[in-house]
Amino acid sequence: MKKEITVAFIGNPNCGKTTLFNAYTGANLKVANWPGVTVERMEGAIEDHGHKIKLVDLPGTYSLTSYTMEESVSRDFIVSDEVDVIVDVVDTSSLERSLYLTLQLLELNKPVVIAANMMDIVEKRGIDLDLHRLSEILGVPCVPVVARKKKGLKALMHAALHQAEESNAINHQPMEIERDIVRDHAMIYTSDIEEKIGQVEDQIPVDANRNRWIAIGLLENDEVLQQKYPLDLKKIAGESISDRIVNEKYDY
Ligand SMILES: Nc1nc2c(ncn2[C@@H]2O[C@H](COP(=O)(O)OP(=O)(O)OP(=O)(O)O)[C@@H](O)[C@H]2O)c(=O)[nH]1
Ligand SMILES: [Mg+2]
Known part of the structure; x- marks a missing residue:
């Protein structure tokens, strides 16, 4: 694995990317409860397991195929070769809406880890989310976190580093396999x-x-x-x- 690893946080607006970034870096970037707070990419550095890790916080985006200035910043960076691992931050309290971007990210065929954020809200609502199953279906790790309370940070970074290590041999292998088709894509179209x-x-x-x-x-x-x-x-x-x-x- 490379000595320095670049981990990019991407996700829908307001899903908690900057909160997560701050939790790792100790930075105090502006966090507010409305979308569109982050307009530029922000970088910070941490060390973990002897690796230098560059963390990059990106503006919120709903898809990689859209065109606001903030979305272009995110997209251009995420498809660039600079990124070693993508952390797809997902607001689990509105999971369905987030998964469109997730599918696009998986199509990129880069190492991806899903940060299942806002699990405190999900728990409070008494919803039992089967993240293990989600991870099986999508073929990538799905780690529960509560960015605001700094919960799950270690496990998430561990999963991200692991994905970076495996990246030579990446091929997302989702579980819902029809036996006669070798599926190495997140989803198959008609x-x-x-x-x-x-x-x-x-x-x-x-x-x-x-x-x-x-x-x-x-x-x-x-x-x-x-x-x-x-x-x-x-x-x-x-x-x-x-x-x-x-x-x-x-x-x-
Ligand atoms: N309940 C709860 N709230 C959270 C959590 N993580 C972040 N938030 C809140 O969600 C709001 C948005 O957080 P940000 O970190 O600014 O979200 P962002 O994804 O960076 O937003 P943009 O940069 O606008 O795309 C803030 O009010 C945070 O305090 C969490 O795990 N649980
Ligand atoms: Mg932000």
């Missing part, structure tokens, strides 16, 4: 969409493990990717299927 993803993948230059993400992004009409990879999508994939891809993510 077969005609998968076919188009494959066709687009064949047309883009090899970019590590990122080709599937790029192909899906292109088909989702991600403008930044479309500028970088000017393919004739109509010719390859026919009519636009971006809505269907988005909907299938939500359905999943």
